[in-house]
Amino acid sequence: MLQNKSFVRKTRQGKVVKVVREHYLRDDIYCGAPFCKVCDSSAARLSSTASTILIVDTNVVLNQIDLLENEAIDDVVILSVVLDEVKNKNLGVYNRLRALCSNSVRKFFVFSNEYHKDTYVKAMVGESPNDRNDRAIRVAAQWYQTHLGDATKIVLITNDRDNKRKATEEGISAETVESYVKSLGQPGLLDLLAQAPSEDVAKEGVEDMRPSKKKIIYSEHKPMSEITAGLHRGIFHQGKLRVNRYNPFEAYVGSESIGDEIIIYGRANMNRAFDGDVVAVELLPQEQWHEEKSLSIVDEEDEEEDGIHLVPSSADDAPRVTNQIQGSLGNANSESSRPSGRVVGVIKRNWHSYCGSLEPMPMPAGTGGVAHALFVSKDRRIPKIRIQTRQLGNLLDKRIIVAVDSWDCLSRYPSGHYVRTVGEIGDRDTESEVVLIENDIDARPFSSQVLACLPPLPWSVSSEDLENPIRQDLRHLRVFSVDPPGCKDIDDALHCTALPNGNFEVGVHIADVTNFVHPGSPLDDEATQRGTSVYLVERRIDMLPKPLTEDICSLRADVERLAFSVIWEMTPEAEIISSSYTKSVIKSCAALSYVEAQARMDDSRLMDPVTADLRNMNALAKVMRQRRIDRGALTLASAEVKFQIDTETHDPLDIGMYQIREANQMVEEFMLAANISVAEKILTHFPLCSLLRRHPSPTKEMLEPLLRMAAAVGLNLDVSTSKALADSLDHAVGDDPYFNKLIRILATRCMTQAVYFCSGDLTPPEFSHYGLSARLYTHFTSPIRRYADVIVHRLLAAALGIYKLPGVFQDRPQLTSIADNLNYRHRNAQMASRASVELHTLIYFRKRPTDTEARIVKIRSNGFIVFVPKFGIEGPVYLTPRNDKGGGEWLVDEQQQKVKKTDGSVSYGVLQTVRIHMEVVEPQPNRPKLQLTLI
Amino acid sequence: MEYVSPEGLRLDGRRPLEMRQIKAEIGAVSKADGSAVFEMGNTKVIAAVYGPREVQNRSQQLSDQALVRCEYSMANFSTGDRMRKPKGDRRSTEISLVIRQTMEACILTHLMPRSQIDIFVQVLQADGGTRSACINAATLALADAGIPMRDLVTSCSAGYLNSTPLLDLNYVEDSAGGPDVTVGILPKSDKVTLLQMDAKLPMDTFENVMQLAIEGCKAIANYIREVLLENTKQLEGAGSSSGSTSTAYVKSSAPGALDAELMHKFAFRGWIMCLFGMIKFQTLGIPCLSIF
């Protein structure tokens, strides 16, 4: 049966166009009940004994997805009209719903009612799309009831009063979420319910306890029609809201229409928008642009201070740059040119669930009843969330997860509902899990389907592998690996043979992961999702199951392993004469640690072949490194921290900076070379679907804080090209040895991170890698712990004609989304590592108050931010008590980057060394934090 | 974007291997020697054929075969946005050429030297697959005009989205940017007269997609045969009022049987043969071939 759907749509040029789409109605869509005698039940998902089948409406899905995910709810039919609406409104919820529908344990069935000839409804004249969809849901419910007969009860779950009334009139049994959950008799489930906005039936019968007149705190959001009109006329600007990670009262909206970032100061101007929401912004009149602080905070009880945190390793981690002038001094007008604005409406919400804890509060009288509590998220960008709970006593000292439901303009805080408990606050395991949850890291054990993809153990190289014509037997080569001590997932090994003609044959051998991870297998899907292994201080979350990472793929010493090799012939001047790529079988003769390798090279008495190879390689690596630096590659520095962990309690015993040796740099140099070689190879073969890694050049604005700081200490940095910057960084030598490193650390944090991308999406000039000063770059050398490398392995194998390219490479949008996911996972993995280090730093200092040296990196009106090189952390030191905001005793000199006492007796300048005291304090019970004070 | 839902339905409710509804009507333009309207879903194309007739421009005349000309255009109202479509832009020149070459491959041009055949196709409504619809309409119009042909050339497209081969892409699927394989075949001899794709696909996927498009072509060929038969029957009924022949063969799916039956009919109905150009066959002394 054919139906034409016609609707009116606006084109990008603003023209109104009538769009007509065909819509075919079918009679081969089945109900999904295995006991149905009419339908084909091969794809049935509902349980065979289902006596009650639930049909939910869109808002129930959108608001109560946490409830639906609970196992108490089952035998649910999801109509395609609901799916579509959910998809349009909230992609996150849609994905969760899809996951539910495909989970074989749960009994969720998707019924394509929109394509079924009996359940399709045509919009009536004058009927709104919403009403039409509600009617479609009722028609489908009705159809199910007649289709399955009276033995099965169909219940329509809706919180829409009108819909419920109509359903009852039409003879469908309908219930609200609350009444249905109550009928299940599990009070714990009630906490999972979202707080219903007042217009819904939820409050039906219940007395509205709110005072009738409440102060309006936020201005009303403009209706969608007004927003679209405003956007069109250029009054409003659309963009994604990004809240400053270090100051939740400041946010930015990147707007295409004015080509600049609009700054939003204060919660009132943010007007209930969350980080990540797509919002419409109205610019404030220009004379208000610089009045940042004065109007920023809506009488919020306490402004959260800057916490202590790890030193940022790139611009993405660092606090955003705005003018640091506090407006109190004469030069306040100098930088008021950045537009500021206020949010007038939210176009798309980015609400999800958040991890945190309840604000300490006294137990209300009469326990057991419903209590209102405030939830404080660990992510400071998220405002406090008001929740209702029946188990307050239980939750007060716990880390919990809470989801946001609504935020009306009468309430200061959004309201939400409890989702689940993680564990006790301060407990190391709980806090580690919080880190994982916050960064969306899947740490669950691998499923049985995934494990079924592994080859049987014990595994060894088989004769078929050796006879395989695609695989070269390189077991005769003297291959060895150099890795951090205790490394179990060894994914790279090297060899270096002197050739009779005076040249060297250098090989980089990478674990042949794609020999075991086949495209499209559950193992591959899982790895695609995880994207990367995550390294926390006390544990590692693997991308691939342990047998692969630590045994089958790991290029351990004295066992035969499969590898993917890049082999060059190099002159002693490290010029590459030829490169070849091949799958191979190798047998590593030594798994060295960096320290061991370094010691061997340094010990002039040692003359064994491996040491000789190491020395040759090191010589080559030095040439290569020098050449790279000459070309303009930046040697950036980061303050990486190393912990020594107690093997039993997993508590940190010692903490210090990670020392980088020549051996590290040597291995790194060959890995870089292999990655670049492979990038060139795959790009020539697959110009449109290669996965590469690029590092965008930093913009002037990003480098501005560096320049300002350098100017204050009398340093002139040339940032015109990466070469110029590299040179001026080399010349930046101060009076103390750490000065250069400090400048490099500060330069590094101005850069953005490198990202993966699909070569078809960008033009070749955009491919380049700024930091390495390479025209092309990709990741090839760590396939055990990075999925990008797995993709690149497949591309290289296809380029060599060994295997066919999997289908996903034809699908550019999918490839792009894989690249995006990899970037997201990488970013999260880094954030998680940092958070884990921060957590362990806190645990370490809990019992060890310490005095140490620190360097001032930023000046504030009431203090400064210091960097503690020894522990790699950064945090504020206050000169005046916090509640006394800038009291007037101290003055900031913007030009000189100095903070002085008004009488001129004391002054602190940027990069100056100070001595500080570090101690863990507990201002509130169960909320320990590290505090830095000046000695 | 999800073009095939996990339930296996496309955006318009079809399954991946299903074609849109097709509909054909012969003789839409009475002034032309042959004409047809062909619809694939919301794509609607009209074709008119003039000829064989005297060559208008003597210098283009070919002494050993007929001159086939084709003009493709899109009606201004064919898409939603009512843009004025300039005539002779690159896209329509290209499609004109594609249609001309495809039709030339099946017209027995050497039977009609020093003559000219004009094919006009116009898209009345565009919703993806216009190229295929144009070729199908032109085939019908040529048959209607009685131009001798080797076989009925039919065309259909197939694409590859969400790692699934999809038959007969509509506009939304077509604009997804995935590969779009348009195939034209001579269904009886299984010969390919047209194959176009403007994307890259691995060989084995491509073969699957192309096979799917060929299946589509065959289904269209069956339908076109039915339409022609129906049309013949009507004419036959009008001529001798003996339209009582059973309709059983229309449902027959074996093309061989169908053709035998048709040939049989043609042998007895001289004037229908005339309509289909059979007379020209015979006057030229060529053994009587099936036009199907």
Ligand SMILES: [Zn+2]
């Ligand atoms: Zn059924």
